[in-house]
Amino acid sequence: MRKMRTQRAIAVLASVLLIGGVAACGNSDTGGGGSKDDGKITMGFSQVGAESGWRTANTTSIKESAAAAGIELKFDDAQQKQENQIKAIRNYIQQKVDVIAFSPVVESGWDTVLKEAKDAGIPVILTDRSVDSADKSLYKTFLGSDFVKEGKLAGEWLVEQKKGATGPVNIVELQGNTGAAPANDRKKGFGEAIAVNPNLKIIASQPGDFTRAGGKQVMEQFLKANPKIDVLFAHNDDMGLGALEAITAAGKVPGKDITIITVDAVKDGMQALADGKFNFIAECSPLLGPQLMDLAKKVHAGETVPARIETEETTFTQEQAKEALPNRKY
Ligand code: GYE
Secondary structure: OOHHHHHHHHHHHHHHHHHHHHHHHHHHOOOOOOOOOOOOOOOEEEEEOOOOOOHHHHHHHHHHHHHHHEEEEEEEEEOOOHHHHHHHHHHHHHOOOEEEOOOOOOOOHHHHHHHHHHHHHOOOOEEEOOOOOOOOHHEEEEEOHHHHHHHHHHHHHHHOOOOOOOEEEEEEEEEEEOOOOHHHHHHHHHHHHHHHHHHHHEEEEEEEEOOOOHHOOOHHHHHHHOOOEEEEOOOHHHHHHHHHHHHHHHHOOOOOOOOEEEEEEOOHHHHHHOOOOOOOOEEEOOOOOHHHHHHHHHHHHOOOOOOEEEEEOOEEEEHHHHHHHHHOOO
C-alpha cells in the first residue's frame, strides 16, 4: 500500500516536472512574451488574409519592419474569417505577448475579445481597418487610411468627367467584403460625391470580396443583367483586374466602353491604368509596417499616442500612372 502511494507520488512529481519543463521550453522557444522581461517586445499580429495585392504588400511591410525594429512578430493569417482572428487574438493573450495588433476583417463584433485583452493588460493597436466599438478604451490607437475620403475622391473625379452628360450615366459597384470598414466607407464616400449630379446612378452594387475571382464573377453577372454599363467603381484594384476579364469576354473595351475607377494603386492596378484599361485610381497605402512598429514601442513604454493616425495618400490619372510606375514600391 505504502509502496503504491510512493510510486504514485513519484509519478505525479515526474509529470509536474515534465509539464514545467515543457512550459519553460515553450517560453524560450517563443523568445518570451510579456512575462519574460528580456527587453524585447513581442507582437501578436492577426492579418485579414491574402486576398489582394494590397494585402500581400501590407504583410511584407509588417514582417520587414518588425525585423528591422527588433520586434518579435507572431503572425497569423485569418483567411478572411472573423472567428479565426478571434482565435488568434485569444492565443496571443494566452501567450502573454506585449502588444496585439490586428486588421479587423469586419467592423463589428469585437468588444468581447478586446475586453479580454484589456483585462489581461495587453495593449491593442488597430491597423488598416477599424472596429465600430463604442468603448474607445478597448484599443490604444488606429493606424490606417481615410476610406470615406478615398471613395469621395473617386466620386469627385467621375463627377468632373461626366459634368456634360445629358442623360443617365449607369454605374456598377464592386464592393469589398460585406461589413469591412473599407467597403462601408468607400461606398459611402463615393455615393455622397456623385449625389450632386442626378444623372449619375448606381444601377447595381454587390460584394466581390476584394478578390480578382470575386470581381470577375460579379462583373459577369452585372454585364448579363445590364445592357448599358457606363462606369465601374471597384473598391480595390484586384476586383477591377478580375472585372477586366469579364468585360473583354463580353466584347467591350475596358477604359473606353466602360470607365473604370478603383482604389489602392498597387503595381498591377497602376499598370492597367498606364495601359489605358483603368481610368482613375484613389491611392491607399499598405506600407504601414514602420509606423506600426513605432507605435508598438511607444504603447509598450506607456506613452500616450494619438487616437487615430491617418496615412497620406494621393490619386492617379492614366498620365500620372505612367510617370509613377517605374518607382512604385508595391
Ligand atoms: O483596399 C484591399 C484589401 O483594408 C485597405 O483590403 C484594405 C483593403 C484594400 O483587400 O485591396
